[in-house]
Amino acid sequence: MPPSSIEIDAISKRFGRHQALNAMSLAVRAGEFMSILGPSGCGKSTLLRLIAGLDDPDSGEIRVAGQPGKRPGKRRLGDRGVAFVFQTYALYPNLSGYDNIAAPLVMRELNGFERLPGARLLPAVARKRRSIDSRVRAIAELLQVAPWLTRKPGQLSGGQRQRIALGRALVREPSLFLLDEPFANLDAALRHQTRAELTALQKRLGTTTLFVTHDQSEAMAMSDRVAVMFEGAIRQVATPDELYRNPVDLDVARFLSQPHLNCLPAKVILDGHVLIGGEHVALADARQPGTEGIVGFRPEHATLRPRPASATVPGTLPGVVERIEHAGADVFVFVRLLAPDTTCTIRAASHEMSRWAPGTPCAVALDAASGWFFPRRPMQTAALGRTEVAAA
Amino acid sequence: MSERLRSIAANAVLAGASLIMVLPFLWMAMASMAPQGEIFSGAIFLKPSLQAAWGNYAFAFSRAPLLRYMANGVIVCVAIIVCQVAIAAPAGYALAKLPFRGRPVVFAAIVLGLMIPIQVPAIPLYIGLAYAGLLDTYTGLVLPFIISGFAIFLFRQFFTSFPDDVIDAARLDGFSELSIVRRLMLPAAWPAVAAFAVFSFVANWNDLYWPLVVITRPEMMTPPLGLAAFRASGDSAGNVGALMAGGIVITLPLVIVFSTIQKQFIRGMAAPAAPAPAAPAPASQASASPAPSSR
Structure with missing residues (x-):
C-alpha cells in the first residue's frame, strides 16, 4: 500500500x-x-x-x-x-x-x-x-x-x-x-x-x-x-x-537536554543582555528589556574559566567547583554558583579534569549564541535549579 | 530424627486416609470377581476366582446392555462438554475482556447461578421438554446442561490474565472476536479446558437424577440409570457379584479419562492464570539513555 x-x-x-x-x-x-x-x-x-x-x-x-x-x-x-x-x-x-x-x-x-x-x-x-x-x-x-x-x-x-x-x-x-x-x-x-x-x-x-x-x-x-x-x-x-x-519552551528544553539542563532565574536588561544573580551576561536570545524569566543552557554551552578567590570576572558567573563526574571523553563539572545559590553543570574536556578540583574558585562563561531565555509564565515559577532525569 | 518421625507419621496418616477412600472401590473390584458365597461371608478381603469373575461379568453383560449404556453415556457427556465449551468460552471472553454495560451484574448472576441445584428448575425443565417432545431423547439429556456457569466462571478467570495487547494486535491483524477466542484464548487456556472437561465428564457420567427424570426407554439409559434398572430388575436379584461387575465396567471409563489428562487437570486447577509467556520485565529506562551528543 x-x-x-x-x-x-x-x-x-x-x-x-x-x-x-x-x-x-x-x-x-x-x-x-x-x-x-x-x-x-x-x-x-x-x-x-x-x-x-x-x-x-x-x-x-x-x-x-x-x-x-x-x-x-x-x-x-x-x-x-x-x-x-x-x-x-x-x-x-x-x-x-x-x-x-x-x-x-x-x-x-x-x-x-x-x-x-x-x-x-x-x-x-x-x-x-x-x-x-x-x-x-x-x-x-x-x-x-x-x-x-x-x-x-x-x-x-x-x-x-x-x-x-x-x-x-x-x-x-x-x-x-x-x-x-x-x-x-x-x-x-x-x-x-x-x-x-x-x-x-x-x-x-x-x-x-x-x-x-x-x-x-x-x-x-x-x-x-x-x-x-x-x-x-x-x-x-x-x-x-x-x-x-531552538526548543520552544523550558519543558521541551529540559526534556531534550537530559540528563542536565542548567536553569537560572534572570531578567532582561537590554536586548541581548540579561542579569543573572547580579552579573551582566550576554545572551543573544534575550529580548524585551524588563522581562523576567529563566535562562537555560546545556553543559556544553558554557566554559569554565579560572577566577581569583575573592574577585569576579565581568560577564561571567562566579562559583566554586563542587564535584566532578567522569563521562568518558568529557567530564561534567558541578559548580556551586555564588548567586543565585544553585548548582550548574558544565562540560569540560577530560584532560582539564585536574584543573577543576573540588573547592577551586571558577567562573562560568555562557556561550551567548547558544543559551536560551524563556520568559516566565505563570505556571513556571517553581522551575528552578538543575533538572534531574524526568523519564520514568 | 524427629524430621524423619514426622515424615513417617504424615505418610501413615495419608496412607490410612487413602485406604479409606480406596477400600469401597477395592471391595467392588474383589466382589466382581468372587463367588456368591464368598461375598456373603462378610469378609473385607475376598478371594477372587477366575471362574466366578467370568460368571459375574458374563451375567452382567448378558442381562443388561452395558455397552449400550456406556455408548449413551459417552454420547451425552461428549455432547454436553462440546456445547458447554462452545458457549462458555465466548461468554467467559466477553466477561473478561469486553467492557459492556451491566457486566458486573451479569457476572454476579452467573456466580449466583452456580448455587442453584438442578432440582430447583427440574419441574419447569421437564414440562418444557415434554411439550417439545424431547423426553426419552439425547437432546432431553443434553439440553439442560449446555450452559455451565462453572465453565463460564472458570474461563473468565483464565482469560482475564490474557494480555490485552495480544487481543488488540489480533484485531489489527484481522481476527474476528470469535476467532480470537478460538485461535488464541482457548489454546492458551488449554489446562483450564482439560480440567473443566474432567469435572464435566465425571459429573454428567455419574448423574442419576436427570436421566431418571427424562428417560424411560432402556435403550436410552445412561450407565448409572442402567445399573439402577439392572439392580431393580428381577434378573440381578441377589447377584451382588454381577452388580459389582457392572459397577466396575461403568467406572472404568472415568478412571481412563482422568488418568490420561491428569497432568493438565492438576495444572488447570493449580494455576488459574494464563501460562502465556509474558514479556520480560521492562528494563530500567534511566540506565540506558545517554544525553544527546552535541554538534
Whole structure:
C-alpha cells in the first residue's frame, strides 16, 4: 500500500478524571518517520491507539490518507493498512514464529473455510497459501529471523521476539506503521543495533512511521521530525536539529537536554543582555528589556574559566567547583554558583579534569549564541535549579 | 530424627486416609470377581476366582446392555462438554475482556447461578421438554446442561490474565472476536479446558437424577440409570457379584479419562492464570539513555 499521511485535528480523550489528550493536533506527511517524544503519561500511547482505531477519540477527527475516519468498527480494523508494534510485542503465545508472521495474511486473505487444515488440497487455496508462504519467507529473510520460525514466542529471547513482532507488522506492507516504545525491553547494545536497522528499513520501504518513545536520544537519532508532547498536547514539532537548537519552551528544553539542563532565574536588561544573580551576561536570545524569566543552557554551552578567590570576572558567573563526574571523553563539572545559590553543570574536556578540583574558585562563561531565555509564565515559577532525569 | 518421625507419621496418616477412600472401590473390584458365597461371608478381603469373575461379568453383560449404556453415556457427556465449551468460552471472553454495560451484574448472576441445584428448575425443565417432545431423547439429556456457569466462571478467570495487547494486535491483524477466542484464548487456556472437561465428564457420567427424570426407554439409559434398572430388575436379584461387575465396567471409563489428562487437570486447577509467556520485565529506562551528543 502507498504510505499514508495523517491529519489529526483537535482530538481529545479522557479516561475517568484523567485528560489523556487535550484538543491535540498534528500532521504527519506521507512517508515520514516521526517520533512522538514525551514523558510517561503524556498521552503518547493513547494517541497511537486512537490512530490505529483501537479506541475512539471523545472529540476531534483523525484522517488517515485523507479519509475522514470514523472508526470502522472492530470487525473491520484488520482491513486498514495500519500495523502496530507493541512494547510487549504482543505475539500470539500459542503460535510459532512462522504462524505469528503469517497471521495477518492468513486472517485477511483466507476465509474461514479456506483456513481449515484440509482446504490446502484445493488448488485455489494451495495457491494462496504458497503466496503467503513466499511473503513470510521474504520478511523472515529481511529481518534475519529464519532460524527461529519454528519456535514459539516463549522459547525466544526478547530481541528475537521483537524481530518477529516487526515481521508480523511488516509482512502485509502497511501504509502506516505505528510503534509503541518497541525497544523499551531490549538491552542497550541491542537497542542501538535495532534502532539503526529500523531506520534503514523505514527508508527502504518508505512507510509512514510513527514512533512513540520517551527516550530523547532514540527520537533524535531516528526521526525525520520529532513531535514533543506534554500533558496531552503537542508542544513542538521540528527536525531533530531544530529541536536541539531552538526548543520552544523550558519543558521541551529540559526534556531534550537530559540528563542536565542548567536553569537560572534572570531578567532582561537590554536586548541581548540579561542579569543573572547580579552579573551582566550576554545572551543573544534575550529580548524585551524588563522581562523576567529563566535562562537555560546545556553543559556544553558554557566554559569554565579560572577566577581569583575573592574577585569576579565581568560577564561571567562566579562559583566554586563542587564535584566532578567522569563521562568518558568529557567530564561534567558541578559548580556551586555564588548567586543565585544553585548548582550548574558544565562540560569540560577530560584532560582539564585536574584543573577543576573540588573547592577551586571558577567562573562560568555562557556561550551567548547558544543559551536560551524563556520568559516566565505563570505556571513556571517553581522551575528552578538543575533538572534531574524526568523519564520514568 | 524427629524430621524423619514426622515424615513417617504424615505418610501413615495419608496412607490410612487413602485406604479409606480406596477400600469401597477395592471391595467392588474383589466382589466382581468372587463367588456368591464368598461375598456373603462378610469378609473385607475376598478371594477372587477366575471362574466366578467370568460368571459375574458374563451375567452382567448378558442381562443388561452395558455397552449400550456406556455408548449413551459417552454420547451425552461428549455432547454436553462440546456445547458447554462452545458457549462458555465466548461468554467467559466477553466477561473478561469486553467492557459492556451491566457486566458486573451479569457476572454476579452467573456466580449466583452456580448455587442453584438442578432440582430447583427440574419441574419447569421437564414440562418444557415434554411439550417439545424431547423426553426419552439425547437432546432431553443434553439440553439442560449446555450452559455451565462453572465453565463460564472458570474461563473468565483464565482469560482475564490474557494480555490485552495480544487481543488488540489480533484485531489489527484481522481476527474476528470469535476467532480470537478460538485461535488464541482457548489454546492458551488449554489446562483450564482439560480440567473443566474432567469435572464435566465425571459429573454428567455419574448423574442419576436427570436421566431418571427424562428417560424411560432402556435403550436410552445412561450407565448409572442402567445399573439402577439392572439392580431393580428381577434378573440381578441377589447377584451382588454381577452388580459389582457392572459397577466396575461403568467406572472404568472415568478412571481412563482422568488418568490420561491428569497432568493438565492438576495444572488447570493449580494455576488459574494464563501460562502465556509474558514479556520480560521492562528494563530500567534511566540506565540506558545517554544525553544527546552535541554538534
